[in-house]
Amino acid sequence: QKEVEQNSGPLSVPEGAIASLNCTYSDRGSQSFFWYRQYSGKSPELIMSIYSNGDKEDGRFTAQLNKASQYVSLLIRDSQPSDSATYLCAVIYGQNFVFGPGTRLSVLP
């Protein structure tokens, strides 16, 4: 069973703080990892993709991948109330695209 695990939250952070979202996966052979943001009642929206160990930065977002420990994380710097959403981690397992259950983030003004 290919699994992607995330803390369901809610994760609450004050405005301006760093939000840290974590995801673990079960298949050491996975090579492709994605973070999606989903606002309530809306469709998932791609934020970041990461394929190599280390950090990848895009604006206020940083994805971190550690294949040896089988985790991928998303850091959101200077969190804003508009960042309040559910964040989905997705992992490619062979011929399948497996989503985690998502972490609900609440940024408090």
Add this chain to the structure above:
Amino acid sequence: NAGVTQTPKFQVLKTGQSMTLQCAQDMNHNSMYWYRQDPGMGLRLIYYSASEGTTDKGEVPNGYNVSRLNKREFSLRLESAAPSQTSVYFCASSEGTGWDQPQHFGDGTRLSIL
């Protein structure tokens, strides 16, 4: 630029009725996907199509059929709707035929089976 378009946005069916959910993308993507999203279950893959003319089962295909009508369109059919199929259905597409490309989602169809 429409991206991925799904119709209808909302639908209520009675148990045993049939219907087809439509999906079209204008990004010239090769691969298309159908997911369902249920509370606490996350997104689960129903069927996918890696290229025009091919379809394959995902994690939860029972009770559904699909048709890849052409490169742009990928439909999902419920032949005899059941209350367990009440869900939000998302269509997605990706550029390549492999599984290393990010997927782009439509706005979803909210389906209730009474």
